[in-house]
Structure formats: structure tokens, C-alpha cells
Amino acid sequence: MATNEIQENALNNMGVDKTPFAASMLFPLFRATLWGLTGYFAAAWITALLFHTVIVNPLPATVGYVVGLICWLMGSGVWEGWIRRAFGGKEAPTYTGIERYFRFGPDSKSTAVRYVVLNIVTFFLAGMAAMAIRIELLTPDSTSWWLSEIQYNQTFGIHGLMMLLGVVASAIVGGVGYYLIPLMLGTRNVVFPKLLGLSWWLLPPATFAVFMSPTIGGFQTGWWGYPPLAQNSGSGIVWYVLGAATILFASLLGAINIAGTMVYMRAKGMSLGRVPIFVWGLFAAATILVVESPATYTGALMDLSDMIAGSHFYTGPTGHPLAYLDQFWFLFHPEVYVFILPAFAIWLEILPAAAKRPLFARGWAIAGLVGVSMLGAMLGVHHYFTAVSDARMPIFMTITETVSIPTGFIYLSAIGTIWGGRLRINAAVLLVLMAMMNFLIGGLTGIFNADVPADLQLHNTYWVIAHFHYTMLGGVIFSWIAALYWWFPKVTGRKINEFWGKFHAWWFFVFFNCTFFPMFIAGIEGMNRRIAIYLPYLHDINLFMSISSFFLGAGFLIPLANLLYSWRYGPKAEANPWGSNGLEWQIKSPTPYVPYPAGTEPEVVGPNDNYAAEAKEPVIWVPTPSK
Amino acid sequence: MTDNSYAKLMDPASERAKRGAFFFLILFAAIIFAMWDLARFLWGGTAVPATLNMGVGVALTVLMLVSLVPVMAARKKLDQGDDAGIVSSLATLIVVSLVMAGGIVYSWTTLTIGSGYGGIYDITSLWFLVHFVAAILALLASIMKITRTPERAKSERWVSYNVLTFWGGVVILWVAFFIVFYIA
Numbered sequence: 001m002a003t004n005e006i007q008e009n010a011l012n013n014m015g016v017d018k019t020p021f022a023a024s025m026l027f028p029l030f031r032a033t034l035w036g037l038t039g040y041f042a043a044a045w046i047t048a049l050l051f052h053t054v055i056v057n058p059l060p061a062t063v064g065y066v067v068g069l070i071c072w073l074m075g076s077g078v079w080e081g082w083i084r085r086a087f088g089g090k091e092a093p094t095y096t097g098i099e100r101y102f103r104f105g106p107d108s109k110s111t112a113v114r115y116v117v118l119n120i121v122t123f124f125l126a127g128m129a130a131m132a133i134r135i136e137l138l139t140p141d142s143t144s145w146w147l148s149e150i151q152y153n154q155t156f157g158i159h160g161l162m163m164l165l166g167v168v169a170s171a172i173v174g175g176v177g178y179y180l181i182p183l184m185l186g187t188r189n190v191v192f193p194k195l196l197g198l199s200w201w202l203l204p205p206a207t208f209a210v211f212m213s214p215t216i217g218g219f220q221t222g223w224w225g226y227p228p229l230a231q232n233s234g235s236g237i238v239w240y241v242l243g244a245a246t247i248l249f250a251s252l253l254g255a256i257n258i259a260g261t262m263v264y265m266r267a268k269g270m271s272l273g274r275v276p277i278f279v280w281g282l283f284a285a286a287t288i289l290v291v292e293s294p295a296t297y298t299g300a301l302m303d304l305s306d307m308i309a310g311s312h313f314y315t316g317p318t319g320h321p322l323a324y325l326d327q328f329w330f331l332f333h334p335e336v337y338v339f340i341l342p343a344f345a346i347w348l349e350i351l352p353a354a355a356k357r358p359l360f361a362r363g364w365a366i367a368g369l370v371g372v373s374m375l376g377a378m379l380g381v382h383h384y385f386t387a388v389s390d391a392r393m394p395i396f397m398t399i400t401e402t403v404s405i406p407t408g409f410i411y412l413s414a415i416g417t418i419w420g421g422r423l424r425i426n427a428a429v430l431l432v433l434m435a436m437m438n439f440l441i442g443g444l445t446g447i448f449n450a451d452v453p454a455d456l457q458l459h460n461t462y463w464v465i466a467h468f469h470y471t472m473l474g475g476v477i478f479s480w481i482a483a484l485y486w487w488f489p490k491v492t493g494r495k496i497n498e499f500w501g502k503f504h505a506w507w508f509f510v511f512f513n514c515t516f517f518p519m520f521i522a523g524i525e526g527m528n529r530r531i532a533i534y535l536p537y538l539h540d541i542n543l544f545m546s547i548s549s550f551f552l553g554a555g556f557l558i559p560l561a562n563l564l565y566s567w568r569y570g571p572k573a574e575a576n577p578w579g580s581n582g583l584e585w586q587i588k589s590p591t592p593y594v595p596y597p598a599g600t601e602p603e604v605v606g607p608n609d610n611y612a613a614e615a616k617e618p619v620i621w622v623p624t625p626s627k
Numbered sequence: 628m629t630d631n632s633y634a635k636l637m638d639p640a641s642e643r644a645k646r647g648a649f650f651f652l653i654l655f656a657a658i659i660f661a662m663w664d665l666a667r668f669l670w671g672g673t674a675v676p677a678t679l680n681m682g683v684g685v686a687l688t689v690l691m692l693v694s695l696v697p698v699m700a701a702r703k704k705l706d707q708g709d710d711a712g713i714v715s716s717l718a719t720l721i722v723v724s725l726v727m728a729g730g731i732v733y734s735w736t737t738l739t740i741g742s743g744y745g746g747i748y749d750i751t752s753l754w755f756l757v758h759f760v761a762a763i764l765a766l767l768a769s770i771m772k773i774t775r776t777p778e779r780a781k782s783e784r785w786v787s788y789n790v791l792t793f794w795g796g797v798v799i800l801w802v803a804f805f806i807v808f809y810i811a
Contacts, residue, residue: 088774088775189637192648294655295662
């Protein structure tokens, strides 16, 4: 392609560092780990000495966490890459080669790749926790030979929190979105590149703290962290609160970049109507984080204050435990839309290119994405119908069920796009279609959760577990892997193995449904969630679910192996292997450190989903206008 | 001459973009304080404890309002391109931040954290303290960058603008805090 040749020649002259990997490049990671651990233990011990307590108590654990986090960040390169320069110190060198993946820096692409790696690692660790849960449920009472009830509680709490905040919260937004948003909008980087870089470096210590929470007493509350149980079930809850708050803050830094980049940095000619649909999905998710996460932050800090400072927000004579539920769910219901809206947008981004047809009802699809994000702000109460007054129930039931309308726009747009088209089904498209199927089941069963009479029966049963996994695992994770496959050539310049991609998709689809569909039945039959010991009449169905889950879990090794092998040995991909009109595909693959050379800008001159034979190129390259 | 260094190419946002996108952060901070302003009535009722020193509250609020004078002076200098001229204004704001931090810490001694009002007052004012510490660091960074690397400061003027915007936001939030916690 002519434009790529122009880019290639100019970019080759920029002298990008092509030094092969060397162990010394890992120095910032080692330094960050050393400084972080030293900072943690020093601060925690000093605090324990000053307050005549032990290091695992909530106050030393909190002080240690904060100091350790700051030390980790400084060690990762934040000091020389940002702080020193901000105070008028000398410039840090720019790392343009492999080394940039292992230290703090402003490149959104390497930040995104780091997100993918961390999400995969977290997914496997939290997945091991899921396997431990299913082993426990192989028999009605496995506490004598596997996890005790307390260990079981800790395990499902860590599994839930890490899968949600450590994986699905950032899998698509971070790993896919941060890579693509500048390229799709026609800019070289996001609006605040260093803030985006910082967002990733906040995650490893937060994730590590949550996984390590059992070492300081664990927590028994599940991923909700409800008081007063939170204050009475082990100091590990402190790391739960701090870890969750840190991850949410990292999400916020990303959200500011998404919103700011979309509003202010679109390429010339890219009106709001021409903004790629995936960016609209990211923007809808970002607005939720900016507007609604403050409620949950305040809840987390107040919960922490109760534990370390002696306030009584949720316990004691002035405590209002129900207020925590309001604060928590004010974000954490909409948070599921932060997870799923970018997944919806992935469907709508991939299907037009795969079917070579324009996105059907594009305006309605955008309205659907924005509509879900707006309605989602007002319905968290349906998570605790069993704990609130009657007056609130019909209001929140109605608003919740209304969400199905904008969601319907998105589905109709997707179906209308492929209707009558000739869909080229590769592994990514197959996973998108499966995600649509899974989410349809998850969404329809959600209506029963929202409906008060049904919810009062189904609350805290395995029905809810099934519904949630159909939306998150079946909807988000399927779409995430689809996105990794689809944009793999953009990042690596190579293609994945299509056979193993499709094989895994079917394996995943079959065992996912075998694992989670029976949970609807088990829930209706009376299987409560979060119990280590259940009644014997539920044994057979639990046995089936557990065995299916082991196959499902083992199946994730297939895409991992496929990605790793293809990254090294996969067939070389052309610059635009799917024939997509997306702006990101008009740039050289794999994307160079600087996506396109100095003095050149993209200008959008048409819609990016017009695949008619006579359609003109949607993008032209023009010289950067002089200021 | 156009700066085509890697650092410049990979930080392509215009000053307008940097200043505009900063408002998303301000919006986030404002909603946090709004949550706590509302929560004051849930946990603290409508009464104001007699131990809370109204004089200190009034003095801190007046100080915050007066601090808008150096903010406006600094903005005017920035608009005129006189970066060095804002150093004294920024230094004044550091002094104000230190006084505010002292006032907040003093007010903690007048209240019991275990009481409903004391708890919500303390945590809200603690959050202000965090903002003042952040302000001190940001102001110090701006001053040092202007004095040590004036050319770089000139090409990154959005940083100083955003610091001043941040301060303006904190003033508005503090006034709301004073009304809700001392008067309402």
C-alpha cells in the first residue's frame, strides 16, 4: 500500500532502537520490586513500633501499602521519566525499543501490551482460584480434605475481585483500547501519555496485595466488602480496599485519557459521526468511570477509616451499613457496563469489516452505547432488593429493565450489519458471534434478577452466578480474545493460527455452557452462592459443573499457546489483513514507535465502514499544517 | 523550527487539549466532594458541634477567597507570555496551602472522630489536605521548572494553567465545604 511505503521509508530514517532483548532491560522491574518491598516493610514496621501493634494490623498494613506503592512507582522509572523532569531536572532518554516495555514511559502502545500481559497473568491466577472453588464443590462437603470454610470464603472473594478489577475492567479498555484509541482517532498518542503510563504501573502492587491478603488475615466478605463483616473478618480487607481503590484510580487515569483524546484530538475531518464505534464504546465507559466512581471511592475510604482511624460510618452507634451498599453499587453496577460496552463496540467494529457492509443504524448503535451508560447510573439498588424499603423496588426494577432498550439497539445494529452480508468467519468473528449468543442469555436472565418478585426468590442463588458469568465471561472475555485475535497482526505483524483459534472457540463455547448453564437450574433448585457445604441432592449437578469447569479452565491454555507461538512463529501478516477501512489499519504493522512520521497527518474524508466497490479511501495523508 | 524529537512527537496534544481534558479530572474531584458534602447530613445531622471553631473556619475560607487574587494575577501574566512573572504568585499559593493544612490539622483537635459529624468532617477535610499537598508539589514543580528550564516551561505552559485551574477548583469546593459543614 502506497501510504505504508511512505510511512516505512520515513520511519526507518528515524533511527528507532532495534537492540535485541537483554536481561539488563529488566532492571526497572527489579528496582521497583526491591524499592516497593523495602518501602512497605520499613513503613509498616515503623508504624507498628510507633503505635505498639503488630505489622499485620490494619494501620501498619495501610501505611506500608501507601509507602510501598510510591516506592514501587519511583523504582519503575516514574522518578527519572516524569518527576525529575517536571521539577526542571534533566530529560530522561526516550526508549524506543524493547526496553520500553519494562519501564515507565509515555508510549500508549507499550502500556497497552503491558495491560494484556498483566490481564493474562491475573486471569490465570484468578482462574486457579475458580478451579479451587469448583474442586471444593465436587462433593457436598469437601472441607475436611480441601479448603476450610474460611479459606473458601477468601478464595471466592479473591477470585471475584481479581476477575472483575484485575481482568475484565481493563482487558478490553486497557489492552485493546489504549493501543487503538490514538490510532483510530488519527493521533500519535493520547492526551496525557504519562498519566496513562502511570495507570499500568499502579496495577501490579494492587493486584499483588489482593492476592496476598490471606497473609495478613484475609477477608470473608467476597468482592463486595460489605461492613460490618468487613471490619470483623481479618486485616486482609485493608488490602482489598486499597487494592480495589488503586485499580479504580488506574481506570480513572485511563478514562480521562479516553475522554480527553476523543474530545480534543480527533483527526481533521473526523466529526463525531465518523468517530469509530469502538472509540464510542470506550468513551461511554469512560464517562461512567469519571462520573460514578467517586461514590465508591468515598465508600472505600470511609470503610478504611472505620478500620484504622476509629470513625463509625458503617458500624457502631452512628453507623449506616446500608449507606455502604448505596455507595458501592452506585459505581459497581454501572461498572459492568464499563466492562461490556467496549465489548459491544468490538462486535460493531469487527462485524462491518468481516461482512464488508456498513454498520447498520450507526446512529442508533451510538445512542445504544451512550444510553446504556446513562441509564446504568441509576439502577444499582437492584442488587439489594432484599435489604431496602418497598418504595424503592418498583422504581429501580423499571429503570433496570429499561436498559434492555438501548442494549437492543446494539444487537439490532450488529444483526442488521451481517444480515444479507457474506460474513467471513475467522476465529475472531466466530468468538464475536459466540459472545453475542452468550450475552443474549446473560441479558435475558438479568431481567429476572431485575424483576422484584423473581429477584426475591433468586437473590444470592446460583442463578445470579450463572447470569453474571454469562455476561462477563461469556460476553466480555469471549470478546476480549476475539479482539486479541483480530488486532494481533496490528501489534505483532503476524497472524494467529486460525485452526487452533476456531478449535479453542468451540471448546470454550461448549464447556462454558456446560459449566454455567446448569447454574441456572441449580439456582432455581435452591443452591445458594458463597457456601462451601451444600445439600446432597445438589451433588450430581455440581459434579457435572465442576468437571465441565476443569475442561473450560484447561482450554484457556490453547489461546495462550496460540498467541505466544504466533507472536514468534506465526505467518507474516500484510498491513491490512482483514481489508478493514479502519484508520488503525492504514498504518504500518506492527505499529512503529511513532505511528506515522513527522510532518504527516491523516485526514478523514469519508465513513470508515463504506465497503461498496466504488467507495473512495476514507483517509488521505496530508502534510501537517504549520502553526 | 519544528521540534520533531521522539518526546514531542509522542506527546502530540495541543495546549487546548491538555487544558480541556484536565476538566475531566476536576469533575471527578468535584463529585467526590459533592458526595461528602451530601453525606454530612446523613452522618452529622443538621447540627454543628459547639467545639468546632467557627473563627478558624471563617478565616480559612476568607484566605481561600483572597488566594484567587494571585491566581488571577498569575493567569494574566501567563496570558501575556511572562512566565517568570508568575513565580511570586505561585509561591504565595504555597504559603496559603501550608496555612490551610495547618488549619485543617488544628480543626481535627476540636472534634471527635467517632461522632457522626466528627467522622465526616475529618475525612472530608483530610481529602482537602491531600489536595493541598498535591497543590504544594504541583506549584513547586511549576516554580522550579520556570526558574531552571524557562524554555521548557514556556513550551509546556499548560502545566501552569492547569495548576491554577486546580487551585480555582479547590477554592470553589472549599467554599461549598464551609457552607455545608459550618453554616447549613
